[in-house]
Amino acid sequence: xxxxxxxxxxxxxxMGQEVTLRCKPISGHDYLFWYRQTMxxxxxxxxxxxxxxxxxxxxxPEDRFSAKMPNASFSTLKIQPSEPRDSAVYFCAxxxxxxxxxxxxxxxxxx
Amino acid sequence: xxxxxxxxxxxxxxxxxxxxxxxxxxNSAFQYFMWYRQYSRKGPELLMYTYxxxxxxxxxFTAQVDKSSKYIxxxxxxxxxxxxATYLCAMSVYNQGGKLIxxxxxxxxxKP
Numbered sequence: 012x013x014x015x016x017x018x019x020x021x022x023x024x025x026m027g028q029e030v031t032l033r034c035k036p037i038s039g040h041d042y043l044f045w046y047r048q049t050m051x052x053x054x055x056x057x058x059x060x061x062x063x064x065x066x067x068x069x070x071x072p073e074d075r076f077s078a079k080m081p082n083a084s085f086s087t088l089k090i091q092p093s094e095p096r097d098s099a100v101y102f103c104a105x106x107x108x109x110x111x112x113x114x115x116x117x118x119x120x121x122x
Numbered sequence: 123x124x125x126x127x128x129x130x131x132x133x134x135x136x137x138x139x140x141x142x143x144x145x146x147x148x149n150s151a152f153q154y155f156m157w158y159r160q161y162s163r164k165g166p167e168l169l170m171y172t173y174x175x176x177x178x179x180x181x182x183f184t185a186q187v188d189k190s191s192k193y194i195x196x197x198x199x200x201x202x203x204x205x206x207a208t209y210l211c212a213m214s215v216y217n218q219g220g221k222l223i224x225x226x227x228x229x230x231x232x233k234p
């Protein structure tokens with residue numbers, strides 16, 4: 012299996028622009044997780060889905076953040092409008108049970 | 123107080139040393155315990171996975187869980203420079219649908 016695939020790997024954008032991060036989970040995994048990682052706060056869970064349905068979005072920092080999972084093989088995390096404090100590495104992970112497998116991450120820089 | 127506490131380090135050891143990495147937790151309902159390894163500019167990689175209390179060994183790595191003390195450990199024997207990475211503990215409650223609570227991560231450097 013190719014593992015969890017994320018795109019883009021790097022994104023540099025200006026404050027106020029819309030940013031869309033994409034994730035393809037491992038085939039057969041029915042859980043999908045979005046995380047944000049910074050030096051200050053470590054790895055934070057933003058939202059997770061089970062069978063394409065959002066289960067817990069309590070980690071989504073503000074209404075500027077939204078996530079969708081239209082089918083079992085694709086998810087997006089959108090930030091609109093983006094702000095400099097959103098700069099971080101965003102990871103997507105998928106699992107069947109408790110072992111989560113992470114993608115390579117998207118490094119987002121908002122100037 | 124965080125649910126999972128982990129000393130961020132950094133921890134520096136000479137090649138060949140035995141490394142001990144630890145986490146403490148406060149939620150007695152945690153039953154699944156994992157260790158992830160994260161190299162610089164990479165995603166976390168699942169290293170070890172244990173259920174409930176006890177030990178699990180995989181090559182040079184041993185994971186221990188002591189639920190009575192709410193304490194988990196990862197031991198690395200004969201450490202190598204390639205083990206230099208950040209190690210994150212993670213744990214989950216049985217009925218939380220796979221949601222993991224992560225520690226802050228410990229940065230390990232193994233010097234040749």
